[in-house]
Amino acid sequence: MLKKTSKKEVEKHISEFFSNINDRTPKEVKKTRRLAMKFKIPLKEKRKLFCKKCFNPYKTPKTRIKNKIKSVLCENCGSISKWRIKN
Numbered sequence: 001m002l003k004k005t006s007k008k009e010v011e012k013h014i015s016e017f018f019s020n021i022n023d024r025t026p027k028e029v030k031k032t033r034r035l036a037m038k039f040k041i042p043l044k045e046k047r048k049l050f051c052k053k054c055f056n057p058y059k060t061p062k063t064r065i066k067n068k069i070k071s072v073l074c075e076n077c078g079s080i081s082k083w084r085i086k087n
């Protein structure tokens with residue numbers, strides 16, 4: 001069993017993963033998110049790069065901003081994610 005993963009390595013892996021988010025599959029996104037959770041690595045802004053319901057990376061998201069709330073429609077499952085926009 002190969003288990004020599006440091007938190008730093010995982011952080012690097014996650015950051016590389018999200019820099020190429022458009023080439024990733026929902027399955028990979030889910031796996032990476034789980035990895036981040038396991039190592040207690042906060043995804044922060046990276047969470048906004050994929051659908052929280054089906055883990056589909058947002059490629060051409062339909063974005064709408066209203067009352068300082070940004071909504072993104074997932075082109076895969078149709079679920080809408082909302083985030084408050086910070087000033």
Ligand SMILES: [Zn+2]
Pocket residue numbers: 051052053054055056074075076077078079
């Ligand atoms: Zn979705």
